[in-house]
Amino acid sequence: MATAAQRNGRDGEAERELRVDLAAAFRLAVEHDWHESVGNHFSAALSPDGKRFLINPKWVHFSRIRASDLLALDGNDPETMKRPDAPDPSSWCIHGAIHAALPQARVLLHLHPPYATALASLADPTLLPIDQNSARYYNRVSVDLSYGGFAEAMAEGERLARALGNGRRLLMGNHGVLIAAPTVARRSRTSITSSARAAPWCSPTPPASRSPSSRPRWRSAPRNIGRPTSRGASPRPSWPR
Numbered sequence: 482m483a484t485a486a487q488r489n490g491r492d493g494e495a496e497r498e499l500r501v502d503l504a505a506a507f508r509l510a511v512e513h514d515w516h517e518s519v520g521n522h523f524s525a526a527l528s529p530d531g532k533r534f535l536i537n538p539k540w541v542h543f544s545r546i547r548a549s550d551l552l553a554l555d556g557n558d559p560e561t562m563k564r565p566d567a568p569d570p571s572s573w574c575i576h577g578a579i580h581a582a583l584p585q586a587r588v589l590l591h592l593h594p595p596y597a598t599a600l601a602s603l604a605d606p607t608l609l610p611i612d613q614n615s616a617r618y619y620n621r622v623s624v625d626l627s628y629g630g631f632a633e634a635m636a637e638g639e640r641l642a643r644a645l646g647n648g649r650r651l652l653m654g655n656h657g658v659l660i661a662a663p664t665v666a667r668r669s670r671t672s673i674t675s676s677a678r679a680a681p682w683c684s685p686t687p688p689a690s691r692s693p694s695s696r697p698r699w700r701s702a703p704r705n706i707g708r709p710t711s712r713g714a715s716p717r718p719s720w721p722r
C-alpha cells in the first residue's frame with residue numbers, strides 16, 4: 482500500500498504535469514488568435530470532486546502565463562475572492578460552478594473566438610451539417626440562450642452547467658463558447674475544430690451573391706442586461722513595467 486508521502490508525491494507530480502499542459506493551452510490559444518489578451522479563462526480540476534481546480538490569474542496576458550502562475554482555487558473556501566491574488570469574479574462564478582456541478586468535466590476552456598461567438602449570437606445558433614466536417618458536430622453542441630451579463634453570481638455558472646450536462650461543447654448565447662474535456666490535449670483539439678467549423682455561418686462580410694433573406698439574423702441580449710454589462714466593464718489593467 483502506498484504511503485502518505487508516496488501519495489503526496491504522485492499528487493504533486495500530477496499537478497505539475499497539469500500545470501504544464503494548461504500553460505501550453507494558453508500559448509496555443511495565442512497561436513490561433515482565439516484569445517482576448519487578458520480575458521477568457523481555462524481551468525483544470527485537481528480533485529476528484531472538481532472543487533479544487535487550476536485557473537489563469539487575473540489580468541495576465543495569455544502569452545505570458547506560466548505553469549507556476551496558475552492559481553489553485555478551492556471551491557469550498559469562502560475567502561477566495563478576498564485573497565490578494567483573487568481570480569476574475571467571472572472565472573470564479575463560471576468555472577467554479579461548472580467544476581462543482583460536473584466533476585467529470587476535468588478541463589474547461591472558455592473563449593470568445595470571433596466565428597464561434599458570432600454563431601452563438603445568431604437568432605438560430607444551430608450548427609448545421611453543411612459539409613463533412615461540420616456534420617461531425619451535428620446535434621453534439623449544447624446551447625444556452627439565457628445570457629445574464631457579466632457573471633457575478635454562481636447562478637450564471639450553475640445555469641451553464643445545466644445546459645452543458647454531459648456534453649463537451651456549449652455555445653453560450655450572446656457570449657462565446659465553452660469546451661469540456663477529460664484532458665487538456667483532448668480539449669484543445671476540440672476547440673480548434675469547433676471554432677473552424679463555425680466559420681462558414683458567420684462571415685462578417687457575407688458574399689454579395691447571398692440573398693438578404695439568407696443572411697444570418699442576430700439575437701440581441703435583453704436591453705436590461707446590455708446596459709449594466711456596459712457599465713460594469715472591467716477597468717484597464719495596469720501593465721507591469
Ligand SMILES: [Zn+2]
Nearest residue numbers: 521591656657
Ligand atoms: Zn466569457
